[in-house]
Amino acid sequence: MKVYLTENIDYTLDEENRQGLRLFYKLARETGIVEREKDLDFA
Numbered sequence: 001m002k003v004y005l006t007e008n009i010d011y012t013l014d015e016e017n018r019q020g021l022r023l024f025y026k027l028a029r030e031t032g033i034v035e036r037e038k039d040l041d042f043a
Contacts, residue, residue, distance in 0.1 A: 013042060 010017065018040055025037040 021040055022037070025034065028034045029037050
């Protein structure tokens with residue numbers, strides 16, 4: 001489990017991952033799961 005969590009999961013929030021989150025929220029809105037797309041705001 002330790003190897004999986006430390007070597008196989010990408011915990012970064014680089015531009016590629018932020019684009020993936022935007023796509024996730026866009027598709028969630030389009031399918032009616034959420035009412036609007038969520039703004040990404042990381043402090």
